[in-house]
Amino acid sequence: MAALSVDRFIDYKNEDFKQILTDYDLVLDPIGGKTQEKSFFRAKKRRPFNSLVQEPNQEKAYSMGITGTYFSMPPTSERLQKLAKLQASGAIKPVVTQTYAPSQKKS
DSSP: OOOOOOSOOOOTTTOOHHHHOOOBSOEEESSOHHHHHHHGGGBOTTOEEEESSSOOOHHHHHHTTOEEEEOOOOOOHHHHHHHHHHHHHTSSOOOOOOOOOOOOOOO
């Protein structure tokens, strides 16, 4: 089974990814807003730019020679059951990188 990995970490507080990344076959935007605007410049011409949070500016995408789409798939019980089966079978494995202590509710 292939594992997820990164080619290069980017410290978003101190580095501008717009200055580092370029010419990608696929750009997937999970943030929107200003990040989406900067992300347009990362896609190769005639390649897809997909946003998970908002419709991309079609005029801007067209002017840059890329295809902008909005993709959203709301969670349904059927989809969640499929994910649970994939996890149980070992086909996918969640990777926990950080945990947080439960919050204390005030009564």
